[in-house]
Amino acid sequence: NAGVTQTPKFQVLKTGQSMTLQCAQDMNHNSMYWYRQDPGMGLRLIYYSASEGTTDKGEVPNGYNVSRLNKREFSLRLESAAPSQTSVYFCASSAGSGNTIYFGEGSWLTVV
Amino acid sequence: GQQLNQSPQSMFIQEGEDVSMNCTSSSIFNTWLWYKQDPGEGPVLLIALYKAGELTSNGRLTAQFGITRKDSFLNISASIPSDVGIYFCAGQAPNSGYALNFGKGTSLLVTP
Numbered sequence: 384n385a386g387v388t389q390t391p392k393f394q395v396l397k398t399g400q401s402m403t404l405q406c407a408q409d410m411n412h413n414s415m416y417w418y419r420q421d422p423g424m425g426l427r428l429i430y431y432s433a434s435e436g437t438t439d440k441g442e443v444p445n446g447y448n449v450s451r452l453n454k455r456e457f458s459l460r461l462e463s464a465a466p467s468q469t470s471v472y473f474c475a476s477s478a479g480s481g482n483t484i485y486f487g488e489g490s491w492l493t494v495v
Numbered sequence: 496g497q498q499l500n501q502s503p504q505s506m507f508i509q510e511g512e513d514v515s516m517n518c519t520s521s522s523i524f525n526t527w528l529w530y531k532q533d534p535g536e537g538p539v540l541l542i543a544l545y546k547a548g549e550l551t552s553n554g555r556l557t558a559q560f561g562i563t564r565k566d567s568f569l570n571i572s573a574s575i576p577s578d579v580g581i582y583f584c585a586g587q588a589p590n591s592g593y594a595l596n597f598g599k600g601t602s603l604l605v606t607p
Contacts, residue, residue: 387537414593425583425597426538433593441594473537480593481526481545484585486537 385409387487389474395493396464404459404490406474414477415457416441416484417449419470426473432457433480464494501584501598509606514571516601518584523564526587528595529556533580541582542569574605 389406396402408415416431418441428441432451446468448460457476461468474487501518508514518527526545530538542553544560544567551558557570567586571578584598 416593423599425599426585426595427597428594431593439593475537477593481587483528483540483543484595485540486530488537489535 387474387476387485389472389487389490391490392488393491395495396461398465398494400464401460401462402464402492403461404472404474404492405456406458406487407456408474408476408485409455410476410478410485411454412476412485413454413479414482415451416475416477417447417457417459418473418475418486419443420473420489421470429459429472461492464492466494468492469494499584499586499596499598501601503601504599505602505604507604507606508574510575512574514574514578514603515568516582516584517566517568518586518598519566520586520596521565522588524586524596525564525589527558527560527567528585528587529558529567529569530583530585531580532583532600538583571603574603576605576607579603579605 387408413434417429418426420426430449432438435454450458472490475484477484499518529541532538542558547564549560555572581600583600585595
């Protein structure tokens with residue numbers, strides 16, 4: 384009963400380092416998303432992939448890149464991490480537009 | 496993305512009390528969702544609403560999609576200690592594609 388699985392759960396990076404957050408879903412969902420959650424800001428959409436082979440910018444895409452590797456997997460890459468990217472990152476998936484979105488358990492990223 | 500106005504920001508109640516929280520928006524939504532987030536976890540869907548006026552229950556939880564399509568409320572009856580957490584409303588606007596707009600959350604504390 385995995386649902387949406389993301390790794391790593393915790394990561395500390397130095398400013399300027401790069402890293403990739405991995406996400407996989409086993410619900411055969413078409414759409415996948417990356418959100419970030421900051422105190423007092425709620426959840427904000429970084430990028431999404433409406434279907435395999437497509438990706439689009441969300442509300443806060445700067446400093447990030449994504450790859451929809453296949454239907455199951457959607458990765459988020461920070462090319463040159465900045466302290467402002469310290470946040471909790473959530474991957475999510477849904478069957479499609481208008482369908483309920485299901486979240487992973489989150490990845491806590493600290494950039495020092 | 497448009498932020499939803501969610502209130503109250505926090506609530507501190509005694510076990511057994513009823514709880515009510517709501518979200519409002521300046522524009523209409525097609526879908527309203529209510530999520531609960533426990534510490535260190537991702538948001539978990541509680542109730543999904545797809546039609547104006549819709550009233551849906553899930554155990555002790557009841558949520559309604561406002562007639563104007565600009566608001567929604569969540570009620571929790573006879574609260575218990577495990578209701579502690581942060582509750583988020585989320586809405587999907589027409590022609591928004593795949594984006595969900597989130598409220599900033601209501602933090603609920605329940606004392607035995």
